[in-house]
Amino acid sequence: MKKIFIFFIFMEYIYAFTIPCSYVSDTNSSTKHENIRDFIEDENTDIRNYWKDTISPIxxxxxxxxxxxxEKMKKLKAIETERLVIAKKIEFLLKQENELxxxxxxxxxxxER
Structure with a gap:
């Protein structure tokens, strides 16, 4: 078990050493980085334009x-309140009429008596 653990630690160091070495040995890495950067800028521009042209108007x-x-809900609430007041007034007037x-x-x- 101890040997396996030491092997994995050793492999991490080898991996950490080989990745930077592979970038150093590649002479076209700056060109690849520029291509990636250009691609990302193009995609970002496309996303901004899509947002501006399509999503923002929506x-x-x-x-x-x-x-x-x-605004319509406020008007509807005012009308409903007015309707309730009128219904109470009608109820009151009907009660008065019944009493009369x-x-x-x-x-x-x-x-008659």
């Missing part, structure tokens, strides 16, 4: 629609 549209929805009709019937019955 996000703005969503914001506008959300604001319109919020009850009083009128009582008066009429008193008169």
């Amino acid at each position: 996000v703005e549209n969503i914001k506008e629609e959300s604001n319109k929805r919020e 009709l009850g009083n009128f019937i009582n008066i009429e019955s008193e008169r």
Whole structure:
């Protein structure tokens, strides 16, 4: 078990030494790095343009629609509150009418006696 552990530690050092050596021995590594850098810049530019041209207008549209929805919800809430007040007034007036009709019937019955 101890030998296996020492072997893995030794392999890590060999691996750490061979990776930098392979970059040093490669004369085209700077060209490859430039190619990778150019590729990354091109991809980033494509992503920025896609965001600017496609996603950003959709996000703005969503914001506008959300604001319109919020305004409509505020108006709807005000209308609902007004409807509830009117319903309470109608309920009160119907109660008053019933009391008046009850009083009128009582008066009429008193008169008939």
